Amino acid sequence: MAPYEALYGPKCRSPLCWEDTVNPVTLGPQYLQDTIEKIKYIQGRMKTAQDRQMSYADLGRRPAEFQVGEKAWLKISPTRRVMRFAKKGKLSPWFIGPYEVLERVENMAYRLALHAELERVHNVFHVSQLKKYVHDATHVLQPEVVCLDETLIYEERPVRILDTKTRETRRKSVRMVKVL
Numbered sequence: 539m540a541p542y543e544a545l546y547g548p549k550c551r552s553p554l555c556w557e558d559t560v561n562p563v564t565l566g567p568q569y570l571q572d573t574i575e576k577i578k579y580i581q582g583r584m585k586t587a588q589d590r591q592m593s594y595a596d597l598g599r600r601p602a603e604f605q606v607g608e609k610a611w612l613k614i615s616p617t618r619r620v621m622r623f624a625k626k627g628k629l630s631p632w633f634i635g636p637y638e639v640l641e642r643v644e645n646m647a648y649r650l651a652l653h654a655e656l657e658r659v660h661n662v663f664h665v666s667q668l669k670k671y672v673h674d675a676t677h678v679l680q681p682e683v684v685c686l687d688e689t690l691i692y693e694e695r696p697v698r699i700l701d702t703k704t705r706e707t708r709r710k711s712v713r714m715v716k717v718l
Contacts, residue, residue, distance in 0.1 A: 602665050604648055609636035609671035612650065612663065636671035 542550040604610055611633035637650040646665045686692050701716040 602668065602670065604639045604642070604665075604668065604670070606639055606641055608639050609673075610639055610648070610650065611635045611669040611671055612637055613667045613669065633669060 612635045613633055614630070637652060640649045640651050640661075643649050643662050647662050648665065648668060649662050650668075652659060652661050697718045699715055700718050703714045705712045705714060
């Protein structure tokens with residue numbers, strides 16, 4: 539049986555099934571008027587449901603606008619087996635950057651100043667792919683000073699031993715050392 543028949547009992551009276559001989563369907567302007575009224579009623583109910591769902595979704599939305607010269611994070615999708623923006627794998631970051639906003643291209647698109655390693659990527663992005671950058675001193679990493687000799691080689695020297703542990707196997711014992 540059809541889903542309509544399962545829910546409401548009688549068969550669905552549509553132009554597709556005219557075999558109902560007990561209650562013959564009258565064709566004419568009244569039938570068309572009833573059909574148009576039902577369609578308008580259904581469209582009104584669908585519009586009400588859509589507006590209600592949109593009001594719920596709008597609570598979580600925020601208008602994002604960037605000024606020229608501001609910095610923004612660029613969202614990348616960390617999909618497995620897909621290489622995007624020179625990052626690969628599920629441990630790749632969700633956002634890269636921050637990058638400077640060069641100009642507003644359209645209502646919802648911005649041009650970013652990307653680094654040289656992203657030269658093959660188009661530099662215009664939709665606002666949904668950007669996130670405002672709030673400056674934090676912990677974001678800036680200070681590079682370590684490495685002493686190089688004339689041959690441009692450096693030597694790592696241990697500072698101290700942090701921890702030691704001995705692991706016993708069947709035949710021998712292995713001593714493990716954690717070095718700073």
